Amino acid sequence: MSEKPRRQRIHELDVTVWVGKRGVDAVTAELDGQLSGNELVKVKFHRAARAGTETEALADELADRADATVVETRGHTAVLER
DSSP, X not given: OOHHHHHHHHHHOOEEEEEOTTOGGGTHHHHHHHHHHXXXXXXXXXXXXXXXXXXXXXXXXXXXXXXXXXXXXXXXXEEEEO
């Protein structure tokens, strides 16, 4: 897949997983299920989930738990793939 269509798909992708005050543990199963049916999943980390932690670190932790790879992080949003 060439870079432009992939970047465009990432840009147009809607957030389907929100990480809140319960942290990454609460959404790991949901993310795993979504990655089974979709190539890319966009995740939003709310302030309560971040609690002083960088979005990149949280995205890496979530990716490790769901056996996925972080494609990109921007602001408080990450895109993961499997």
